[in-house]
Amino acid sequence: MILSSVIIVLGEVLEVAILISLFLALIFRFKISYAWLIESLIIGCMGAIFYASYFDTVSQWFDGFGQEVVNASIQLGIYICLVLFNTLIYISRHDQLITKYLQWIMALSIILAITREGAEIFLYISGFYSSELLMMPVITGSILGGSIGLSLGILIYYTFTNMADRTSLYIGYSLLLFVSAGMILQAVRLLIQIDWLPAQEIIWDVSDWLTESSVTGRLLYTLMGYEATPTLIEIQFYIAAILGVLLATGFSQYFISKKSSGH
């Protein structure tokens, strides 16, 4: 029981931890304050408790597909935040107000991520509430899993902040690109699951090479939405999601160059 609790909680915490550490590592280079983080964590946890308590009701929405619709919307919301983040972060050097917006965007994405992932943890743990025998191992495993996830997040943060400026921006930015596309892929998978997007036959199968259930597979799934057996629509949305971020960045670069040449 301990091991499965570690795995579940680690998986959920890691998704949020990677997002937070990437944000912090990137804004570290832009000297933006971290003050928004504590509030976001607290509001996120409140959101998670709220979502978990109404999970039964939410699940009944849309003919029993409420869970998928809400979760896909949350993933889409985080994607939009990440696109805005990428667009604004390069302009922020020139503008105090935009820095303020950036903090709101980061806060919102973290609140959304914790609400979704945290609710799953609450639902999982609450299932053992009445079982004296299993409660202790589940709590122990969950604390272990949470701590490992947190430590990995801190490790990522310090790895980035100790790199050279250019390298860390380059890698951090690329990682954020794949994390964003992973959000869209998760949303697409949920919509296929409820038949709102078409079910198709798989295009390729690389599960002999790397299964999604392996540690590496799970880590890559969290980092970039690794999918061993994608369908065409999943690949299309994944590429579209990456293009969306690149276009947004391109736009902000153009905006900066125009602004600086105008002066």
Add this chain to the structure above:
Amino acid sequence: MTPRNIFIVILLHLSLSQSVVADTPKFTIEIKNHLFYPAEVIIPARKKVKLIIFNRDKTSEEFESYELNREKIIMGNRKGVVFIGPLEPGEYPFFGEFYPETALGKVIAR
């Protein structure tokens, strides 16, 4: 409208028109004492299938499968529906993520 938006609109349209076709075969699974009944579900290959999962336990369970790319939390004494396929012939394991030691099963596409 950017080409990407047009593309998404076309895709959404495709998905809506597909959903109208309603002759999807249905299969039922039950969760009891953190076990799946039946533990093996035989479905037609290369066909989209509707899987209805009744959770007869008081505790919630997450139906999860890496091979099928599905994950859905089903609260205690509730049912959940997931669509799977079209699948190539073969075996596709699934499990209950909250009780992975006992809640194990597989979909067999023939």
